[in-house]
Amino acid sequence: MEDFELLRYVTVGQYLPGDSVVHRLDPRTKLSVFLFLTLAATFSLSYAANAILVLLTLGLVLLAGIPLRYILSGLRPAVPFIVVLAVLQLLFYGDAYTPYGTETQDLLRWGWIHVTNGSVQLVVVSMLRFVVLLFLTSLLTNTTTLTGLTHGVEAMLRPFGRLGLPAHELSLVATVALRFVPLLAEQLEIILKAQASRGASIAHQGKLRFVTTARQVAVLIVPLFVDAFRRAEDLILAMQARCYVGGQGRSSYVRLHFARADYVAYASGLLFAAAMLALRNRFPI
Amino acid sequence: MPIAISGPIITTRGLSFSYNPHSQHPIHALRGIDLDVHPGEYLLVIGHNGSGKSTLAKHFNALLRPTGGEVRIKGLDTRDPANTLSVRRAVGMVFQVPDNQIVATVVEEDVAFGPENLGVPSGELRERVDWALDLVGMAEHRHRQPHCLSAGQKQRVAIAGMMAMKPDVLVLDEATAMLDPEGRRDVLEVVRKLNGEGLTVVAITHFMDEAAEGDRVVVLKEGRIAMGDSPRELFARVDELCALQLGVPQITELAYFLNQRDPTFPPDLLTVGELADAVERVANAPNNADDSSLPPLARTRAVPAPMVPSEQTLAIAKEDDQPLVQVRDLHHTYLRGTPLEAPALHGVSLEVNKGEAVGLIGRAGSGKSTLAQHLNGLLRPREPGRVRVGGHDLSDPGVDVRRIRQRVGLVFQYPEQQLFERLVGDDIAFGLKKLGMARLERVERVRWAMEAVGLDFEAFKDRYTFSLSGGEMRKAALAGVLALRPEVLILDESTSGLDPRSRRELLDRLLALHREEGLTLVFVSPSMEDVAELVDRVYVLDEGRVALSGPVREVFARPEALRRYGLGVPQVTGVIHELRRRGLAVEGVPLTVAEGVEAIWKTLNS
Numbered sequence: 101m102e103d104f105e106l107l108r109y110v111t112v113g114q115y116l117p118g119d120s121v122v123h124r125l126d127p128r129t130k131l132s133v134f135l136f137l138t139l140a141a142t143f144s145l146s147y148a149a150n151a152i153l154v155l156l157t158l159g160l161v162l163l164a165g166i167p168l169r170y171i172l173s174g175l176r177p178a179v180p181f182i183v184v185l186a187v188l189q190l191l192f193y194g195d196a197y198t199p200y201g202t203e204t205q206d207l208l209r210w211g212w213i214h215v216t217n218g219s220v221q222l223v224v225v226s227m228l229r230f231v232v233l234l235f236l237t238s239l240l241t242n243t244t245t246l247t248g249l250t251h252g253v254e255a256m257l258r259p260f261g262r263l264g265l266p267a268h269e270l271s272l273v274a275t276v277a278l279r280f281v282p283l284l285a286e287q288l289e290i291i292l293k294a295q296a297s298r299g300a301s302i303a304h305q306g307k308l309r310f311v312t313t314a315r316q317v318a319v320l321i322v323p324l325f326v327d328a329f330r331r332a333e334d335l336i337l338a339m340q341a342r343c344y345v346g347g348q349g350r351s352s353y354v355r356l357h358f359a360r361a362d363y364v365a366y367a368s369g370l371l372f373a374a375a376m377l378a379l380r381n382r383f384p385i
Numbered sequence: 386m387p388i389a390i391s392g393p394i395i396t397t398r399g400l401s402f403s404y405n406p407h408s409q410h411p412i413h414a415l416r417g418i419d420l421d422v423h424p425g426e427y428l429l430v431i432g433h434n435g436s437g438k439s440t441l442a443k444h445f446n447a448l449l450r451p452t453g454g455e456v457r458i459k460g461l462d463t464r465d466p467a468n469t470l471s472v473r474r475a476v477g478m479v480f481q482v483p484d485n486q487i488v489a490t491v492v493e494e495d496v497a498f499g500p501e502n503l504g505v506p507s508g509e510l511r512e513r514v515d516w517a518l519d520l521v522g523m524a525e526h527r528h529r530q531p532h533c534l535s536a537g538q539k540q541r542v543a544i545a546g547m548m549a550m551k552p553d554v555l556v557l558d559e560a561t562a563m564l565d566p567e568g569r570r571d572v573l574e575v576v577r578k579l580n581g582e583g584l585t586v587v588a589i590t591h592f593m594d595e596a597a598e599g600d601r602v603v604v605l606k607e608g609r610i611a612m613g614d615s616p617r618e619l620f621a622r623v624d625e626l627c628a629l630q631l632g633v634p635q636i637t638e639l640a641y642f643l644n645q646r647d648p649t650f651p652p653d654l655l656t657v658g659e660l661a662d663a664v665e666r667v668a669n670a671p672n673n674a675d676d677s678s679l680p681p682l683a684r685t686r687a688v689p690a691p692m693v694p695s696e697q698t699l700a701i702a703k704e705d706d707q708p709l710v711q712v713r714d715l716h717h718t719y720l721r722g723t724p725l726e727a728p729a730l731h732g733v734s735l736e737v738n739k740g741e742a743v744g745l746i747g748r749a750g751s752g753k754s755t756l757a758q759h760l761n762g763l764l765r766p767r768e769p770g771r772v773r774v775g776g777h778d779l780s781d782p783g784v785d786v787r788r789i790r791q792r793v794g795l796v797f798q799y800p801e802q803q804l805f806e807r808l809v810g811d812d813i814a815f816g817l818k819k820l821g822m823a824r825l826e827r828v829e830r831v832r833w834a835m836e837a838v839g840l841d842f843e844a845f846k847d848r849y850t851f852s853l854s855g856g857e858m859r860k861a862a863l864a865g866v867l868a869l870r871p872e873v874l875i876l877d878e879s880t881s882g883l884d885p886r887s888r889r890e891l892l893d894r895l896l897a898l899h900r901e902e903g904l905t906l907v908f909v910s911p912s913m914e915d916v917a918e919l920v921d922r923v924y925v926l927d928e929g930r931v932a933l934s935g936p937v938r939e940v941f942a943r944p945e946a947l948r949r950y951g952l953g954v955p956q957v958t959g960v961i962h963e964l965r966r967r968g969l970a971v972e973g974v975p976l977t978v979a980e981g982v983e984a985i986w987k988t989l990n991s
Contacts, residue, residue, distance in 0.1 A: 116724050116725070173723070245490070245491070246490055247489065247490040250490075275489060275490060279487065279488065279531070282532040290802045291805065293758065293795075293797070294795075294805075295805065296763060296790065297761060297794065298790070298869065299787055299790060299791060299816040299820055299869065323805045326851055327802070330485075334485035335486065335488070337443075337448055338478075338480055338485065338488070339488060339498075340448060341446055341477070342498055342499040342550065343470055343474060343502040344502045349504045350502055350504060351507060352501060353494055353501055353507075353510055355507070
């Protein structure tokens, strides 16, 4: 019975402490390489390219020491969606896509249903791509603290400050939001438990199906919002009491720095992604 | 830290403040306060909720500006916006709720937030953060995430965050209200140390034993200073404080009653050591006062009779040989099967008999709440654990959990988390509606529940839940659970953080329900005084195991063991232990002030 453990179903975005090479990389490196590989995965349509990407990301996951079972358990709630999507693609997307350098070959045509070599490839590639993206996101978020990510994003956005982009303020907003996530999750859990204690049948309708009616949602959301606003008001006072007046004239405690591993990772990520993009139409299958 | 100015560091003259001053119903929170705080002083401010304490504190660092009169910090007028930053630099402020004042997601970065705002350059910034974390003893936790810390640790981080700005004054706005005894002890130790090094401290508190430690105590009442004196002088005026319904430290109360019986006994004592000294001195005095000429134990306020496990409750327990609640070898792990799993219980067994009041105590994270939530099926036991409630086995997947939840009511700590309807009446009727009870019957039940907790039905049923005061919210939350007429009521820290008057009232209501209605109580509380007064038996939890259990008196007879588990004993009990350590023959283990007076009196006259 773990009906009330909301965190159990969220594996992406959960930092897992560790000391692997991947953990130790600078967040800017990880964010950049994440972007490069995501681009590579988005534009790769061949079986071979996607297989290479799956193997590469799987290797990185193992290198980072993230348990595969943990990543896959996060996938479980999404399985029904993926299956429905795959079936629809397979049956109705026959005309939408022809693999590069081949002719469309009908595999099955019956009424509206139209399966071709194209739709088969589309389904398989979508699956592989989904796995690659899941691995990449897990790699980024399971090995980097949220704080690390916000500092990384702030540092990467800072050059745009001259164009009027408030990098510091954006990063503070993100930090505060992230601070509140565990608090609000805890709060939601207590509200659910308090309601269950008074006879609301929450745990009985199956996992995560407690938000069934609008009435129940309102009864959950109102106290949650009241709590969030009260916390926000407190936080404003606490920030004012600590002389916060905005990003002007602030110094910064966190110093990010690139080590040799970062240069290596950054360069190989960039080269690999560039190669994948350049060669995307040259793979045999 | 020491400051090079003479005269008071904070001065208020005719300070008054109103919320919504231009509306039709302005709230006058402060009505003319003249106060000087001197460098190096440790000033305590006490008073009920709504007496203006927090409003006053917020004036000290320009979070609020006076609507009348003036406030000067190191001579700077807070009404001038140009002074705001200098004032906030000089006065650091720590707030009540630990979670709501931490900005960053890593401890050391949060401590750096203040000095970053001041533009302290990078090298000095690191030094300040190291220094401040060392000061509060949190250096080893610098890389952790704040939400993984205990409440006491969070408050120490908040203090470090203020100290890193190198203020002259530290203001604590009920900073210990939400902490367990151990967390409170650690925070107070830090504050005392800082004050010893010359820092001026202004602390607002509900804890009278905390107030006893200051150089000066100021009592606020309805926005005015009602009393102000050294703690020794002030707490000796027991009658006045009782008239204000504020109470005094248990030690002072003991001394006061002993002085009423024997005028040679000093009435103005503050610490366990002082009281023990006085008892020794009087006991060894040649001419002991004789019994007959003395007034009976004066009772100036409504303190209920000492809670001795009555014959009646014991008899009820015997009638039924099956305990009402039975827990066997219970284990629990949060997020089991993930890399983040956190074990909470390791083989806990417990029994609660019908009509009994049982306490669960232990430091934060010892597993009290986890255990409590197993008792009404919010958490379900796993093999080999067993939880039985009145014949129902909760490890049976087919059991009707809702029926068990109806029989075992659970009230959580913060009432605002348990009130979810717009109107008080609707909220209390929530569970009854879920049961499908008819309207008329429902109204009667709601009326009964509201009256049982001391909320007037007509006056409160149509009030908005979120407009209630803290004490009223707790009563409403309790009524919502009581309306279901549970056989067992679990209170998970439901009395923490209340002001003395609301706390007293809630305890009295609970005692009445327990004694008169035969309600079985499971009471989780960090306050040993409350536990001593309310329950018959206690279970002490430590790291997910039952470390000690037995009748309260037996458990509180072992202060060293309790200290090992991060707990203390009520001050009265502590005095008796101290007297015995000094070789005086004192009988029994008194749990309340009245019992303590009798025990010491007996010793003095033997």
